[in-house]
Amino acid sequence: MTQELGPLARRLALPYYDDALPAHDRFHAERVRDVALRLAGESEGAVDRDVLAAAAWLHDIGRPLERTGEIADHDQWAAREAADLLATEGVATDSIDAVEHCIRAHSVRASSPEPETPEARLLFDADKLDAAGARGIVRLACIVGERSGRAGERYAVIDDASAAGADAPDDPDVGLLREWARERLDALYTPAGRRLGESRWQFMEEFFAQFSDEIGVDGER
Structure with a gap:
């Protein structure tokens, strides 16, 4: 079996x-x-x-x-x-x-509970790694959409939640992607998982830098 x-x-x-x-x-x-x-x-x-x-x-x-x-x-x-x-x-x-x-x-x-077996630690790490890298960005954006979308709206708010009449967060929604990904990568258990995580994080850092450049934030709207 x-x-x-x-x-x-x-x-x-x-x-x-x-x-x-x-x-x-x-x-x-x-x-x-x-x-x-x-x-x-x-x-x-x-x-x-x-x-x-x-x-x-x-x-x-x-x-x-x-x-x-x-x-x-x-x-x-x-x-x-x-x-x-x-x-x-x-x-x-x-x-x-x-x-x-x-x-x-x-x-x-x-x-x-804490994962106590090799299999449990590997599953934990693999699950968290799906929130990192190129696929991770897309997946986390889906989660933000699930949580921030409003009834009757086709799209979730990405930059400024106040545009939809909601309370404005400290950071744009995309900031949540960085926070959630880093939280998960910091929790990894296995050396192999941490190596892969850091590789994927390097890509995410480049993405977030590009995202900021495209927004062109200057303190005024």
Whole structure:
């Protein structure tokens, strides 16, 4: 069963992403899987790649329900749901427990447990790395749009929230991209993850500099 765990988890997970928004959809899960396995290949020590792949596919299956308010904590809900799904398929208990821990520990929330296994640390890092680099900028912009868009508006505010009658933040929304990305990169656990993170951060620094140049901020509007 362990050799089939990754593909099995993919099959079980995909229906849960049908109602997902772009920042946490099936393609995010697939990117996390790919990066997690890449980091595993660059890491010392043994890694259960089947557990890692399965956890990556299943880690955000609760996001659509959390977004609509049906559940309060997508990682804890997803851990329980994944355990039930895998148990129904006859997956070994030790593999289920390992996947469940990875999912419970993948979030940056203060309530999330520390990742205690190599697989959990690699999943955490891969998930956070999807908020860095070129793809990370696009993905974080999607999250800003999800949170800052107003009912009846087609587009979210990027530069100045006061234009939509909302309270103006200390920084333009794009400043949130920098803040969120840096917060996640500073939390990485593995040497391989930190190396990749710094490479992606260099690109983001160039992007933010270009963004500022294009705005041409001079203190007046």
